[in-house]
Amino acid sequence: MSEEDDFDLNELDDKDLVEQIQDDLYDGLADEVTEGTEILLSRGWDANDVLGDALVGGMKIVGVDFRDGILFVPEVLKCAGAMKGGMKILRPILAEAAEDTSLGKFVIGTVKGDIHDIGKNLVGMMLEGAGFEVIDLGINNPVENYLEAVDKHQPVIVGMSALLTTTMPYMGVVSEEFEKRGLRKDIHMMCGGAPLNQEFADAIGVPAYGRDAARSAEMAETHVRDSMNKREHR
Amino acid sequence: MNTDKKRLVLGCGALVYDLLRLIEQNPGLSDKVKLQCLPASWHNKPQLIAPGVDDYLAKHGNLYEDVYIAYADCGTGGALDRVIEKYQAKRIGGAHCYEFFAGSEAFHEMAEQELGTFYLTDYLVKNFKRLMIKGMGLDRYPELFDVYFANYKKLVYLAQTENEQWQKEAAQYAKDWGFKYEYKLVGTGYLDCVFDDIEIMPLASEEN
Numbered sequence: 001m002s003e004e005d006d007f008d009l010n011e012l013d014d015k016d017l018v019e020q021i022q023d024d025l026y027d028g029l030a031d032e033v034t035e036g037t038e039i040l041l042s043r044g045w046d047a048n049d050v051l052g053d054a055l056v057g058g059m060k061i062v063g064v065d066f067r068d069g070i071l072f073v074p075e076v077l078k079c080a081g082a083m084k085g086g087m088k089i090l091r092p093i094l095a096e097a098a099e100d101t102s103l104g105k106f107v108i109g110t111v112k113g114d115i116h117d118i119g120k121n122l123v124g125m126m127l128e129g130a131g132f133e134v135i136d137l138g139i140n141n142p143v144e145n146y147l148e149a150v151d152k153h154q155p156v157i158v159g160m161s162a163l164l165t166t167t168m169p170y171m172g173v174v175s176e177e178f179e180k181r182g183l184r185k186d187i188h189m190m191c192g193g194a195p196l197n198q199e200f201a202d203a204i205g206v207p208a209y210g211r212d213a214a215r216s217a218e219m220a221e222t223h224v225r226d227s228m229n230k231r232e233h234r
Numbered sequence: 235m236n237t238d239k240k241r242l243v244l245g246c247g248a249l250v251y252d253l254l255r256l257i258e259q260n261p262g263l264s265d266k267v268k269l270q271c272l273p274a275s276w277h278n279k280p281q282l283i284a285p286g287v288d289d290y291l292a293k294h295g296n297l298y299e300d301v302y303i304a305y306a307d308c309g310t311g312g313a314l315d316r317v318i319e320k321y322q323a324k325r326i327g328g329a330h331c332y333e334f335f336a337g338s339e340a341f342h343e344m345a346e347q348e349l350g351t352f353y354l355t356d357y358l359v360k361n362f363k364r365l366m367i368k369g370m371g372l373d374r375y376p377e378l379f380d381v382y383f384a385n386y387k388k389l390v391y392l393a394q395t396e397n398e399q400w401q402k403e404a405a406q407y408a409k410d411w412g413f414k415y416e417y418k419l420v421g422t423g424y425l426d427c428v429f430d431d432i433e434i435m436p437l438a439s440e441e442n
Contacts, residue, residue: 028375073278074371077381115349115385139385140349165307166329194281195311 009036014043018054021086025058026065028078030085033058037086047093048101048131055086056129056217063214073118080122087128102133103224104156107149109137111170116163119193123159123210126217132157143174150183156227157220160206162193172204179205188223192216239297240268241432244290244323245304246283247274248357248365249331252394252422253304256429266432268298274357278369280309288317295321304428306330326428331355335392335423350387352413359391359400362407379411388414394422 009032012020021036033055040050062079065071071079094101106127110120117139124134135153137145146158158178162168171191178184191201192210201209208223210216245253250271257263272290276282283305295301301323305314308330318325328334332353333341344351358365367373370382389408391401401417408415 072371074375074378077371077378078375081377081381113345113349117385118381163309164329165309165311168311195307195309195313197311197313200311 009039014040014045018057021054022058022061025055025079025082025086026062028075028082030082033082034085034089037089041089041093047090047097050086051090051094051129055083055090056126059083059126059129060214063212067212076122077118080125083125083129087125091128101131103131103221104133105135105153106132106157106159106220107135107137107146107153107155108159108161109141109145109149110139110161110163111167111174112140112142113170114162114164114167115139116193117161119163119213120159120161122213123161123192123216126213127220130217130221132217132220143177146174147177147181150187155187156224157188157190159190159192159210159216159220161191163195165195168193168196168200169204171206175205188220188227190216190220239299241266241300241302242295242298243267243269243302243304243428243432244287245269245271245428246277246308246331247271248277248355248361249304249425250274251357252425253428256422256426260429263429263432267429270294274361275365275369277308277358277365283308284310284313284317287314288320291317291321291323300431302428302432304425306334324431326425331425332392334425334427335394336418336420337423340420344390348388348414350385352383352386352389352411354389354391354404354407356394356397356400359404359407362403366407383411386411386413388416390416390418393417393419 009017009020017036017039021033024032024036036054037050040054041047059079062071062076066076108120108124110117124136127134135149135155137149149155150158160171160174162171175189178187178189188208189206190208190210191206196209198209208219210219243253253269257267257269270290272286276286287303291301301321303318303323303325306326306328307314314325326334328338332355335355336344371378389404389411391404393400396419404417405415
């Protein structure tokens, strides 16, 4: 940005500042996103609103432009890096209020044989933005790791990620094991990754396929809210 | 049937030199085969491969007697196979070009030894700066290196030809990225199977 274009974020009203944070996030400007986040909080904004309106709102625009071929992976990663800046400020505040606002725990991991985690990390960040407590198992996870995490954390959803055509079938192994152990009635399962599609998810018996990070978070949130509504109406 | 029709080999641009060399080595092929390559940059964007192949075959497929696809699955998760089925074409087996270059068994052994292995071929070494550095945005955002490669530990150069310059360059890339390095001269592996049926089966025009 040239000096003439430079301006003080403090001078913007709330609506313009939210838009500016979204623009800065889109441009991958981590320092500016962090500063904007701090300003909104100093004006008395609720951390959840800052997260939802400014950060998640910005990442949704990024997600749409990625899907439409306007943005590419490097730019999306820069945007994610900028969002992380804001998340760093918000996370401790959100954690304090987690009991009241959390949608529950979401266990996520890349499956056995696969070391790719870019997509998984983006989904994790969007899930956190949606209000989940994310338990990240990292990469190269055999089915035992998912089972152990279920025992330990009692998640509402388990998500599996894979980038390779050779590793995606392992999701079927995890899904089958969950079925065998009767875990599917209480735990929703999701899968995602570049080579996957809905047909594959159907074939391995995983009910939800998230085509991108923003959509995955939306689907997870919808699932939990629908489940809550059903329970309330019983 | 149009008896003048050739057979189309539609392949990845990253295989163009290897495919051309194989055709040159077998003079009988050049009369029978039309080679068409799609952008090598799709190596980094596998979601474009299946629609790209579909689009090309929808426009030009009917000009050829048969269609052979010089791709592996290449990260399309079966999407390329669905296109191939639509046009009754066939492709090279395997998940990646690395697999058909190295051979399935050797490739799986390498992956098992070190999951975090980054593979290069002649084409990828020659075009490293364009496809890897620029293509992945590392020229603009070098800070993304860890985001991409934090889980990688080793670089294996699966060479198709012996080229000292490329060997030096590949070793240097491994050093620059802090990876262990291994060089394997594997040749074109079973890429040539794309031409197998073409050599065996005469063109319809030859039968008449």
